[in-house]
Amino acid sequence: MATETKPLNFATQAVHAGAAPDPATGARIQPIYFTNGFVFDSTEQAADIFAMRRTGFSYSRGSNPTVAALERRVAALEGAKSAVAVASGQSALLLVLMTLMQSGDAYVASSRLFGGSLGLMNRLSGRYDLKPQFTKGQSPADFEAQITPETKAIVCESIVNPCAMVMDLEGIAAVARRHNLPLVVDNTLASPALIRPIEYGADIVIHSTSKFLGGSGQTIGGIICDAGRFDWKASGDRYNLITGEWPDYPGLNIAERFPDFSFAVACRLFGLRDLGPGLSPMNAFLTLTGIETLPLRMARHCSNAKAVAAFLKDHPAVAWVSYPALPGQEGEALAARYAPDGPGSIFTFAFKGGEQAALKFITSLELVSHLVNIGEIKSLVIHPATTTHRQLPDADKAAALVGPETVRLSIGLENVEDLIADIDQALAKVA
Numbered sequence: 001m002a003t004e005t006k007p008l009n010f011a012t013q014a015v016h017a018g019a020a021p022d023p024a025t026g027a028r029i030q031p032i033y034f035t036n037g038f039v040f041d042s043t044e045q046a047a048d049i050f051a052m053r054r055t056g057f058s059y060s061r062g063s064n065p066t067v068a069a070l071e072r073r074v075a076a077l078e079g080a081k082s083a084v085a086v087a088s089g090q091s092a093l094l095l096v097l098m099t100l101m102q103s104g105d106a107y108v109a110s111s112r113l114f115g116g117s118l119g120l121m122n123r124l125s126g127r128y129d130l131k132p133q134f135t136k137g138q139s140p141a142d143f144e145a146q147i148t149p150e151t152k153a154i155v156c157e158s159i160v161n162p163c164a165m166v167m168d169l170e171g172i173a174a175v176a177r178r179h180n181l182p183l184v185v186d187n188t189l190a191s192p193a194l195i196r197p198i199e200y201g202a203d204i205v206i207h208s209t210s211k212f213l214g215g216s217g218q219t220i221g222g223i224i225c226d227a228g229r230f231d232w233k234a235s236g237d238r239y240n241l242i243t244g245e246w247p248d249y250p251g252l253n254i255a256e257r258f259p260d261f262s263f264a265v266a267c268r269l270f271g272l273r274d275l276g277p278g279l280s281p282m283n284a285f286l287t288l289t290g291i292e293t294l295p296l297r298m299a300r301h302c303s304n305a306k307a308v309a310a311f312l313k314d315h316p317a318v319a320w321v322s323y324p325a326l327p328g329q330e331g332e333a334l335a336a337r338y339a340p341d342g343p344g345s346i347f348t349f350a351f352k353g354g355e356q357a358a359l360k361f362i363t364s365l366e367l368v369s370h371l372v373n374i375g376e377i378k379s380l381v382i383h384p385a386t387t388t389h390r391q392l393p394d395a396d397k398a399a400a401l402v403g404p405e406t407v408r409l410s411i412g413l414e415n416v417e418d419l420i421a422d423i424d425q426a427l428a429k430v431a
């Protein structure tokens with residue numbers, strides 16, 4: 001008898017979604033399929049897979065069973081119809097932009113983004129004429145103000161790297177809908193445990209899985225999630241990789257053949273078959289393992305970060321702290337609304353003593369490691385103005401809230417008293 005099954009809760013999906021005991025061996029853990037190729041049943045099957053007349057594994061650049069398990073799990077956690085795993089967070093953004101646009105097109109992008117994203121956008125603008133239309137401020141009206149007839153998409157982060165600002169996703173999604181534009185949200189700093197952008201109207205969600213999803217700082221990876229909701233065909237031939245004929249795949253029209261997740265299919269076909277940045281099965285396996293503890297880790301990341309931010313805010317050497325879970329902070333209401341469990345554990349603060357104080361603090365830390373990753377189990381620190389945001393012009397640095405006096409912390413899962421003690425001793429050396 002068929003019964004209505006209640007959807008599984010988030011923590012259960014984090015452990016189970018997309019993977020099951022291996023039917024061939026009974027192995028409980030997702031096997032790592034280290035194989036480049038997959039034997040075809042017949043020459044007809046091989047030809048059909050190559051012509052996109054049927055789906056199936058053929059070559060691991062385009063898809064692999066271990067990678068597919070990761071894709072199903074992240075899609076489930078984000079509430080997406082489908083996902084495409086790629087070699088890094090950078091490739092995730094690159095593939096999204098290249099799949100949506102061609103030279104001469106433009107897209108509205110938040111002026112507050114991860115430094116690598118800003119760098120990629122500026123490079124693609126200069127060399128390939130894919131034009132970012134950066135916002136002046138971060139409100140939905142600021143996004144709407146940049147839209148022109150050339151605009152093909154809107155891009156923002158859910159929680160901004162490095163300043164921890166939480167964006168008004170519902171407001172920005174309403175702007176996107178009004179102008180028939182897909183909304184792309186980089187959800188790396190929130191992870192689906194804190195914010196699920198598709199619930200607020202995002203059409204495409206991307207991640208650097210190198211951060212919270214993997215969690216342990218072992219592997220680089222990225223993923224693209226397709227909400228499957230955007231009506232590509234309503235825009236005529238504006239998104240012609242999705243709605244048009246592919247001359248080298250006779251009869252293929254992705255929007256017709258795969259209406260529920262056309263963007264993901266276009267990303268896989270163009271992004272992985274043509275451009276090629278696939279994820280290794282080993283990295284997919286490690287990321288999948290990391291995701292199993294995501295909800296537990298995020299709760300501790302957030303509570304530790306809040307305690308550290310509160311401690312810093314009251315310290316006489318500190319000019320300001322940007323962590324919107326603290327009372328009286330700019331953006332407090334947006335953080336409370338979109339990230340009630342906490343706005344993650346990556347945030348910035350600034351020294352009254354300027355760059356010299358910031359650098360002295362970083363080199364005086366003992367427990368907190370000076371390195372460029374974020375979202376790891378171990379606590380990390382960096383000076384963005386001379387590292388992650390170094391390549392940006394000063395005006396872009398200012399827009400991203402990254403001055404010479406600014407330090408970024410990524411708070412890990414250590415005992416919080418030990419963390420505060422380490423930060424306190426380093427602050428004492430600055431004074």
Ligand SMILES: *Cc1c(COP(=O)(O)O)cnc(C)c1O
Nearest residue numbers: 088089090114161188208210221
């Ligand atoms: C790190 C990061 C990226 C890039 O990801 P990689 O895996 O390092 O390539 C993109 N977006 C955000 C918000 C990030 O923090």
